[in-house]
Amino acid sequence: MIKLISDIIFLIAVLILLKTWYNVYEVVMRQYEKFVVRVLITVILCMITIVSLVIPIYLLCYLKIILPAVPIEYIKLQSAFFAIIAVLINRYITIETKNTVVDYFLKKG
Numbered sequence: 001m002i003k004l005i006s007d008i009i010f011l012i013a014v015l016i017l018l019k020t021w022y023n024v025y026e027v028v029m030r031q032y033e034k035f036v037v038r039v040l041i042t043v044i045l046c047m048i049t050i051v052s053l054v055i056p057i058y059l060l061c062y063l064k065i066i067l068p069a070v071p072i073e074y075i076k077l078q079s080a081f082f083a084i085i086a087v088l089i090n091r092y093i094t095i096e097t098k099n100t101v102v103d104y105f106l107k108k109g
Contacts, residue, residue, distance in 0.1 A: 002077050009080035013087040020091040021049065024098045041101055045094070052093035056086035 024045050029038060060082040 002074065006076040006080040009077075009084055013080070013084040016084070016087050016091060017053075020087075020094050024049070024094055027098060027102060037105065041105065044101060045098060048097045049090065049094045052097075053086060053090040056089045057082070060086055 025042065
């Protein structure tokens with residue numbers, strides 16, 4: 001039962017991550033006519049998305065070390081919760097960054 005719950009949490013985390021990427025790149029590809037501007041914004045947002053996903057996972061791994069010993073059957077569940085927390089942090093950072101970048105380029109023209 002715990003494995004099933006862990007797998008469902010991982011699946012939800014992956015779906016949230018895919019929805020975040022879709023929201024970001026849909027706006028970028030629809031907004032601008034110039035190919036160079038699209039590529040530039042896409043590269044910037046890709047780098048921010050990757051960094052904002054790696055840093056929470058890295059920090060949560062240290063938190064996992066700090067936590068007391070967990071029985072073996074709960075390790076996957078604990079990892080699933082850490083993954084979904086990292087994805088939600090990533091979603092927040094990425095959406096805020098997307099809004100900032102779009103506002104900046106709209107002001108630039």
